[in-house]
Amino acid sequence: MELGDRFKYRREVLGLTQEEVAKEVSRLLTSDKFNRVTVSNIELGNQQSMKDRVLLAVIQILKCNAEWLVNGKGSIEKIADSNVELVPIQGLMCPVISWEQAGNFTSIEHLSEPDEYSFYPSPVKSGPNTYILTVRGDSMSPKFEEGDLIYVDPNQIEAISGKYIIAAISEYQEVTFKQLQILDNQKLLKAINPDYPPELKYLKINNNCQIIGTVVAHVKPL
Template sequence: MSEIGKRLTKLRERKGISRLQLAKELIEQGYIDYDSPESLNQYLYMIEKGKRKPKDETLKPIAEYFGVPLQWLKGEIVYIPIIGETQAGSFGGHVSESAEAYFPLPASIVSVPEPEERTFFMEVEDDSMYPQFKPGDLVHLADPSFCPLENGDEVVVIKDGEATLKKFKVGEGKIILIPANGNYEPIELSKDEATNIAVFKVIGFYRKNR
């Protein structure tokens, strides 16, 4: 299945309609002029299975119907969820269970598979990781099952609904979270405390122009 096929299938299933129902609505609502819903249904099947590579003029009305950018439907961009703020001092900020906003990225620069489901952004608060990260930066985070952690990695650690951005180090029976700013002290988590945390590796960041 092509990337276009995957995304078209995802949109259709999210809306809860069959290919034939999609074909009928595209024709009835004036998005596409086609011989019949049945023949358009067959064409949509070929797109979803990656057996046809449709042109932009075919995809554009489909994207308009679903209310998504054409570039997203073509797999050229991804929309990464922003789920809250991470404190760059002690634990703080907040972690949302759902996306508060989305940040668009060119798909070609994200190496993690299915980045819209397996990566996310958090906004940096405070300055314990200055100068590497400044307040307002967005850190791009990935599940460690796809990006294994190593000592010295910059990570966001989530504990009891709060988060902190630090350098990650495994010590003897503990985890040490190290700030870049010398005005702050490291945070040490015991082995028992470490069982109740989630650690996500920083794979990139974006700084707002200001």
């Protein structure tokens, strides 16, 4: 892949539009010279370099390693000094529930036999009924890998483009984890795995599909 291919790949993995990337980079640069056309030119290969200040802003927004973005070398994401990330604990203890339970979840208070559940503290401020699911499958990789933990707030059900959501699909009687995309007023569920074929990447939301929660935190087990 060339610079433009890597730029586009990382942008799509994060679920960002060209407009969103341009807006955030411009905010960091306090300049409107970096716009959607600039992003498009980079991704098309018409622009094959960036000034230092621009590059520093871009890697912040794309959350990636500069060496990988520019030269295709090294890890995609920055490697921290430790494999343990310290996060502030908000005090809320959240239960790990099954995907089947997520479809009918009402509140933590109504859990049957709470002693049988594992509880972990939420790393972010979230609603009182936030629960935890274990990621399954590869539709949301590489950002979300099988076995990762996602914290879901069932009180956040507003349709916001770009958010990672849990949706109940009555037609298939299942609950799914996808990214919400709103294009031309059409709500779509997107699998962010770049290797997924186009016919499996998007699922239209209709009367048989309901948002039942928004992912508010993501934790990778050691």
